Amino acid sequence: MISNEVRRKLQVAVGAEHVLESEVDRFSYSYDSSSMAVVPAFKPDVVVRPATTEEVSKVMAVAFEHVIPVTARGTATGKTGGSVPLKGGIVLSLERLNKIVELDERNMMVTAETGVRTIDLYNHCAAKGLFFPPDPAGWKMSTIGGNVAENAGGMRAVKYGVTGDYVMGLEVVMSDGTILNTGGKAIKNVTGYDLTSLFTGSEGTLGIITKILFRLIPMPKQRGSLQIMFKSLDDGCATIHKMLQENIVPAAAEIMDKASLDAVALKRKITFDEQIGSCVVIEVDGEDVDAVNAQINRIDRVAKSCGALSLRVAKNEAETQDLWSIRRELSQAVAALAPDRVGEDISVPRDAFPEVVRRIRKLSEKYNLPLAVYGHAGDGNLHPIILCDFNDKEQMKRVEQMVDGVFEAALAVGGTLSGEHGIGVSKKPYIVDALGEAGIKAHKAVKQALDPKGILNPDKIW
Numbered sequence: 337m338i339s340n341e342v343r344r345k346l347q348v349a350v351g352a353e354h355v356l357e358s359e360v361d362r363f364s365y366s367y368d369s370s371s372m373a374v375v376p377a378f379k380p381d382v383v384v385r386p387a388t389t390e391e392v393s394k395v396m397a398v399a400f401e402h403v404i405p406v407t408a409r410g411t412a413t414g415k416t417g418g419s420v421p422l423k424g425g426i427v428l429s430l431e432r433l434n435k436i437v438e439l440d441e442r443n444m445m446v447t448a449e450t451g452v453r454t455i456d457l458y459n460h461c462a463a464k465g466l467f468f469p470p471d472p473a474g475w476k477m478s479t480i481g482g483n484v485a486e487n488a489g490g491m492r493a494v495k496y497g498v499t500g501d502y503v504m505g506l507e508v509v510m511s512d513g514t515i516l517n518t519g520g521k522a523i524k525n526v527t528g529y530d531l532t533s534l535f536t537g538s539e540g541t542l543g544i545i546t547k548i549l550f551r552l553i554p555m556p557k558q559r560g561s562l563q564i565m566f567k568s569l570d571d572g573c574a575t576i577h578k579m580l581q582e583n584i585v586p587a588a589a590e591i592m593d594k595a596s597l598d599a600v601a602l603k604r605k606i607t608f609d610e611q612i613g614s615c616v617v618i619e620v621d622g623e624d625v626d627a628v629n630a631q632i633n634r635i636d637r638v639a640k641s642c643g644a645l646s647l648r649v650a651k652n653e654a655e656t657q658d659l660w661s662i663r664r665e666l667s668q669a670v671a672a673l674a675p676d677r678v679g680e681d682i683s684v685p686r687d688a689f690p691e692v693v694r695r696i697r698k699l700s701e702k703y704n705l706p707l708a709v710y711g712h713a714g715d716g717n718l719h720p721i722i723l724c725d726f727n728d729k730e731q732m733k734r735v736e737q738m739v740d741g742v743f744e745a746a747l748a749v750g751g752t753l754s755g756e757h758g759i760g761v762s763k764k765p766y767i768v769d770a771l772g773e774a775g776i777k778a779h780k781a782v783k784q785a786l787d788p789k790g791i792l793n794p795d796k797i798w
């Protein structure tokens with residue numbers, strides 16, 4: 337419960353109708369898209385919905401004065417509990433900061449408020465022939481502020497990088513309500529510390545991002561998609577590896593194992609050839625049809641040399657959609673295999689992809705837990721999904737042990753805990769292993785300097 341004094345101050349800051357305290361409202365803002373078995377819901381004391389940077393600043397000033405925890409929230413598509421208010425207090429919902437402020441075509445940059453949906457920003461820029469590449473799979477729902485706070489990736493990361501690669505500058509409200517501007521439109525800028533990068537991926541623990549300046553690139557003129565079937569996951573990985581070594585850089589290169597394909601087959605009521613053990617879906621792009629076809633021909637040759645069973649090239653938009661639908665339906669298809677699932681997001685050096693999958697498979701046998709593996713093989717980011725039943729307490733103990741093993745496997749091959757979903761709550765126990773004591777000390781020093789009262793998204797990351 338907040339005091340009458342705090343309530344009154346918040347109502348003055350954002351308007352009484354945007355200070356929500358009903359049981360239903362508090363419950364609605366108590367969870368995100370991570371598994372509830374891993375990150376249970378926590379209700380905030382109050383949900384506050386500002387509409388401008390100035391309103392965010394006023395809310396933060398109140399929180400700072402009264403030492404109230406503040407958890408920023410985009411649209412809660414996060415998968416590690418980042419926007420779950422573990423300490424109650426204020427959930428600061430940024431959905432009303434949703435304007436695209438400026439599309440600067442000459443400098444190829446766009447400025448937008450934090451609550452703009454990722455797909456809306458993409459479409460706005462695409463209408464002018466400009467390309468905003470970061471494409472997290474949840475982009476129809478997620479906000480650009482959430483993407484920056486998580487440094488979200490996506491399928492096109494293999495060629496175009498992740499969200500952080502496009503952030504040129506930020507407007508950030510600090511824990512005491514001060515408004516800070518970082519970066520700018522100058523492409524080269526080494527004045528002072530790189531604060532833009534510091535806030536990118538900071539998961540709401542260092543400041544509230546209110547506005548973002550992104551750089552854009554010209555929209556590729558042609559695209560092509562192909563789907564390749566292999567006997568094994570190793571053959572699929574080998575193809576992607578060889579392709580990249582031969583300087584064929586696809587816009588996206590996704591891989592799915594046999595369990596994932598079985599899930600799709602069940603959902604679509606189809607059957608895949610018994611021999612098929614993995615599927616790779618690739619997008620290439622370029623200046624014209626010839627450039628795209630040349631890449632497809634080279635991929636065809638590489639895939640055959642790695643033992644491809646079949647290769648299908650999309651001939652039109654409908655076929656492209658069909659071909660990618662296997663990948664897009666995967667999450668839902670795998671979800672239908674068991675009452676519940678625990679999905680992870682490890683990232684490893686590209687050539688360690690098959691080895692880490694082998695290690696995770698062994699864990700699946702050891703703990704007797706079904707597993708599906710898919711991911712962005714082009715950049716070494718994979719999603720092992722453990723199928724389980726949250727009501728089965730004994731099984732969930734094995735799931736916990738297996739998750740420990742998955743992170744150990746990632747670190748053992750030179751990888752890391754998260755490629756794109758962040759640390760939040762669910763990966764906190766493993767952070768010391770990943771960063772080392774010195775890394776944690778440096779993180780804590782930054783946190784102490786920027787959030788001295790510890791009110792911003794407390795109890796997250798470490």
Ligand SMILES: Cc1cc2nc3c(=O)[nH]c(=O)nc-3n(C[C@H](O)[C@H](O)[C@H](O)COP(=O)(O)OP(=O)(O)OC[C@H]3O[C@@H](n4cnc5c(N)ncnc54)[C@H](O)[C@@H]3O)c2cc1C
Binds near residue numbers: 413482487
């Ligand atoms: C179906 C599905 C597919 C997904 N696919 C991908 C994928 O391909 N790649 C990927 O990287 N992720 C993916 N995700 C995860 C998720 O979409 C991303 O993490 C996304 O960036 C979160 O955005 P959001 O607006 O929902 O943020 P939220 O979940 O609301 O918040 C995420 C974190 O950011 C902080 N935060 C939010 N807004 C701000 C702000 N303005 N200032 C400071 N901190 C803030 C929150 O406190 C929290 O810590 C997927 C999720 C789903 C459900």
